[in-house]
Amino acid sequence: xxRAHFPCSVRLADQTNLVNMGMSGVAVCDEVVxxxxxxxxxxxxKYVIFKLNDDLTEVVVDFKAEANASYDDFVGxxxxxxxxxxxxxxxxxxxxxxxxxxxxxxxxxxxAKIKSKMLYTSSKDGLRKCLxxxxxxxxxxxxxxxxxxxVLDKVTRGGTTA
Numbered sequence: 001x002x003r004a005h006f007p008c009s010v011r012l013a014d015q016t017n018l019v020n021m022g023m024s025g026v027a028v029c030d031e032v033v034x035x036x037x038x039x040x041x042x043x044x045x046k047y048v049i050f051k052l053n054d055d056l057t058e059v060v061v062d063f064k065a066e067a068n069a070s071y072d073d074f075v076g077x078x079x080x081x082x083x084x085x086x087x088x089x090x091x092x093x094x095x096x097x098x099x100x101x102x103x104x105x106x107x108x109x110x111x112a113k114i115k116s117k118m119l120y121t122s123s124k125d126g127l128r129k130c131l132x133x134x135x136x137x138x139x140x141x142x143x144x145x146x147x148x149x150x151v152l153d154k155v156t157r158g159g160t161t162a
Contacts, residue, residue, distance in 0.1 A: 026126070027059070036087055045067060046074070046088070049078075056119055059123065074088060078107050081113075082112050083116050085107070087103065102136075103134070103138055108120055108139070110142060135155075
């Protein structure tokens with residue numbers, strides 16, 4: 001069976017598509033890109049949470065939310081003491097009718113281990129290159145930085161929170 005090839009993927013001998021993510025050496029598995037595409041193009045998920053695997057060598061899918069999941073559901077799924085990446089199909093109404101933007105969230109709580117925060121931060125740009133079409137990036141270290149109103153303000157103004 002022929003699988004889709006993404007610009008960031010490299011065919012390896014074991015028939016797994018992985019991309020080296022820069023200086024960190026962390027790779028991205030096919031399922032990450034496929035899950036993102038199903039969120040972006042098929043609207044099958046409201047959000048998808050990604051994490052590093054146990055040996056910290058690859059970004060893998062941690063959780064896929066149903067299309068009807070809420071923003072509060074997403075915030076509640078974030079671990080208190082560990083980092084995650086999230087793509088979120090953010091719907092809002094800024095007085096111009098219903099709109100949506102795809103958010104890329106880097107969740108790196110202050111309580112996470114330093115090694116984890118460093119790996120997630122150094123791997124972020126490589127992962128983003130695989131997820132074409134992201135419109136807003138949110139970098140959050142505590143719940144106030146991913147509060148719905150804070151994110152809505154960032155989305156309607158454009159740009160990135162750091």
